[in-house]
Amino acid sequence: MKIKNLFFLAFLLVGLAVNAQVRASVSSKTYDLETVKFTVDGFVFTLNADGSIADFNAPDLNGKLEYYDDQVFDKVKYGKLKSIGNVKIDYWEDSTFTKEKAGKLKRLGNISVDYWEDSAFTEEKAGKVKKIGNLAIDYWPNDIIDNSKMGKLKTIGSIVIDYGAKDVIDQSKYKKLVKFGPVSLDYYTDSFIDENRNGQLKSINGNSEKISVSVL
Template identity: 65%
Template sequence: MKIKKLLLSAFLLGSVLIQAQTRANVSGRTYDLKSVNLSMDGFVITLDAEGLITDFHSPDLNGQVEYYDDKYFDQYRYGKLKSIGGVKVDYWDDLNKDSAKYGKLKSIGDIAVDYWDDSIFNKEKFGKVKKIGNQSVDYFPNDIIDNSRMGKLKSIGDISIDYGTKDIIDDSHYKKLIKFGPVSLDYWDDKFIEKNKFGQLKSINGNSKNISVIVL
């Protein structure tokens, strides 16, 4: 029932995010990517850093709210949001309850959602969102030299994402978001004169009405 309450509150939440914008939310403590808000077909869909959809909403959506209530034939959907107004919500079924998709969000109206389901060759992606609407989603694979990015968001549609990797000379960017599409982030790297600022965010460049990064 927790999912039921979460999706209902997300649906009813009015927000200024309902624009044709993709927004990255960055931690003000670690400067790592926390989540991404994707705007499509009148909805704002939030994808967290683990590659899961945490909520979705549309401030303009009104109407009756219904839930899946057949716990025998719809176990994978039981208690979850079924529709609000004329928009239907559906979830993935599977004979294997431990599969990558079982019980996860399948569609919001005309927006389809798919997941990575290869647990052998793409185990770092297993169960994570693979596609939302027409936006493909990918993640960093394991790296023998530096696997600090493994499993993190690598791209959403044509937006490429990157993080600082190990650097013996300068570790000010390590594990921090440094690129989100056209937006770049830089960090203070002076360990001597301005050592109190070392590792802190120094600048953000490239924000626009279409793609932006904010620090929470």
């Protein structure tokens, strides 16, 4: 019994470690955030910078693939994956109240997925992922002075994301990722002696096994 408990504890600790891993990728041309990978209940989700789900996978996701095949009753689901093995997949229906969500992933196994609705206060978020399981996701609102961040990822759970703002004197960080949780990115600001380097990524600090940023 003790050995079984030990194995269960080891499995639980591994699961917690995997769930804690978050991997962000940045464009080597624009230095803007491109994708973020994170794990929710054993599934690895890839979230695009525009708030859409690029893909999902799991190490033990095996089995026969079934598809929605009724053109009349399935409509927005038609041709999409219905299940992989024992994991069922569902999508949002099209209605007056779900027009921003129609056809998008609604449920993956026991994981529910929700999206921001369109309103006067959420216009820049409309249709973007709002929640995956218990993980909340938010985006930068409009700013009268500088709206360059508008609609960009702002938070994923407790991870705060920030970008370079407008600066009359220094444009080296403008619209570029400067903060992803504990990870900070700095850029060259020399526009006189070595102007070719101005705006290029200078350093990344704060990467760890838990949260990291890479340039692709």
